[in-house]
Amino acid sequence: MMNTKAAERETIPPNGMAEAARKEQERRELWRSEGEPSLARFVGQIGVLGWVIVAPTLIGLFIGRWLDHMLHTGIFWSAALLMLGVTLGFWSGWRWMHKQ
Numbered sequence: 635m636m637n638t639k640a641a642e643r644e645t646i647p648p649n650g651m652a653e654a655a656r657k658e659q660e661r662r663e664l665w666r667s668e669g670e671p672s673l674a675r676f677v678g679q680i681g682v683l684g685w686v687i688v689a690p691t692l693i694g695l696f697i698g699r700w701l702d703h704m705l706h707t708g709i710f711w712s713a714a715l716l717m718l719g720v721t722l723g724f725w726s727g728w729r730w731m732h733k734q
Contacts, residue, residue, distance in 0.1 A: 686723065691723045694719025694720070695712060698711040698712035
């Protein structure tokens with residue numbers, strides 16, 4: 635029969651520090667089994683990160699310019715959607731980096 639403290643440990647979700655330690659251990663084991671990643675992989679990851687940030691920024695700018703042209707509003711929509719695109723891009727980049 636299981637004692638109550640063991641049962642409590644099974645039901646308590648891991649805290650952030652324990653999760654970070656577990657991920658670090660997984661990364662070390664992966665590095666030991668696969669070895670050092672290639673330079674091409676690092677360059678590829680930088681390229682992907684760049685596009686994750688740049689694509690929403692450009693999309694926001696192009697849609698804003700189109701709306702400003704159609705509605706004759708100066709740079710109102712361009713500025714707002716550019717800032718929204720930059721924010722979305724950096725947030726997406728941050729999430730992508732933390733998944734790696």
